[in-house]
Amino acid sequence: MGEAIVRVDGSQTPIIVRINGQRPTFNLGTDALQAKALRELDPVLLDLMEIASTVFAADGAIARGGATRPDMGAGWYRQFDFEIPVRNPELWQRPDVTAALCEVVETLTEDSVRFRFTQSNADPILQPYLDLDPNGASFDADEVVLFSGGLDSFAGALELLATTSSRVILVTHRSAQKAIPRQVELGQYLAKRFPGRVLHVNILARRTDQEARDSTQRSRTLLFAAFGQAVAHAFGAGRVSFFENGIVSHNLPLSPQIVGTMATRTTHPLTLRTINRLMQVVLSEPVGIENKYQWLTKSEVVSRIEQYGAAKQIVRAVSCTSIREQNSLHTHCGACTQCFDRRFAILHAGLADYDPEEIYGTDILFGERTTHRAITMAVEWTSHALRLGDLDEQAFMTAFGH
Incomplete structure (x- = not known):
């Protein structure tokens, strides 16, 4: 695709997103596949992947306010104006399509977004992000x-x-x-x-x-x-x-x-x-x-790994999203809510032997927390768990029902 132009909060200095090609700012592609795909991708799907990539690139390019409400300020919620080249601008400019796309992005991010689409110079067929082979597929998936x-x-x-x-x-x-x-x-x-x-x-x-x-x-x-x-x-x-x-x-x-x-x-x-x-x-x-797991707790999910004979793989699965803090010894930071969810679910399921304490940079139960963010997360997560434990069904719906 050509250059996508993204303006944030009305700024006259846009973010430029170039996917692949010359001087790319974003790489989109796959490793070579051993299997062959059934058919070439619909150009609409290529557009969809590039639009999603552009939104993702812009989303990460502009910092919000802090993680806690006192840090939020006016900077937490952002306004994005996207101008994106696509193969089929007539489709993407349709009011129902643009409205559906805005609804997805705004639901996910809580930002305000607008989209405008222009004609792309990209070949509608010969851009094989999925390394497609037109001769057929050797893997027929369900x-x-x-x-x-x-x-x-x-x-x-x-x-x-x-x-x-x-x-x-x-x-x-x-x-x-x-x-x-x-x-x-x-x-x-x-x-x-x-x-x-x-x-x-x-x-x-x-x-x-x-x-x-x-x-x-x-x-x-x-x-x-x-x-x-x-x-x-x-x-x-x-x-x-x-x-x-x-x-x-x-x-x-x-x-x-x-x-x-x-x-x-x-x-x-x-x-x-x-x-x-x-x-x-x-x-x-x-x-x-x-x-398919929307009605299961984390502990019930972990128990299914044991039920189907793969408890030894628990240590290989990484739940922590604090990628920068991970190393070969500490694959989990021990200070984020994902780590809390993981550790307590595993303890509740009786599978602690498959989740060594040393994989956590900060011990979940007894580790010292020195930053405001880490302390806030630990206190609020624990308080939340205690509140949930005290709620009956009616109180739960009063607190969380919409």
Whole structure:
């Protein structure tokens, strides 16, 4: 594609997003696949991936306010104006399509967004981000699993393979180098255990010049969903699945002190509904996207890993999103809510032997927390857990029902 122009909060100095090509600011592509795809990608899917990549790149380029409400200020909520070249501007400029796209991005990020689309000079067919081979496919998939390499997505893929005869494609977004080895290890484990039924597709999508200034990056869900939709069409899969426990998925507010998008909306039912609505208005044959673990707790998810004979793989699954703080010894920071969720779920499931204390940079139960952010997260997470424990069904709905 050509240059996408993104203006933030009315600034006259835009963010320029160039995907691949000359002087790229964002790389989008995949490793060479061993399997061949069923068909060439619909140009609309290529547009969808590039639009999602542009949103993701811009989302990470502009920092918000701090993680807690006193730091929020006017800088937390942003206004983005996107001008993006696409192959089919007539489609993307349709009011129902633009409205559906805005709804997805605004639901995920809580920002305000506007889109304008121009004609791209990109060849509508010969841009094979998925390394497609027009001669046919050697892997006929039933389902696509969006595979982060965390406990939930691993448990979901494992359960699907252990309880059905489905042929499954694991789609992984490769953005952080440190996460890749563990994602590969878990994919290889599943492929070896279920021979002939697993294909792991790794899609590279990351900035070329700098780390993200905003670490929340909630627009990543749209990017991940676009990849899942593209792979499903390329390999003939009939379903695309996220697997994320319901406590995280339903986005129960941790605290008034933890604002907006600090609480993930990755697989919130409203998020998935808006994404499916977008797919329905832009694609003639959309593949449904769902979260099959939305009614499970994290502990129940972890227990399924043991139930299906893979407890030894728990240590390989990485739940922490603080990538910069990870190293070969400490794969988890021990100070974020994802680490808290993981550790207490594993303890509750009686599987602590498979989750060594030393993988956490800060001991979850007894480690010292020295920063304001770390202290706030620990206090608010614990208070939230205690509050939930005291609620009956009526009180729960009063507190969290919408």
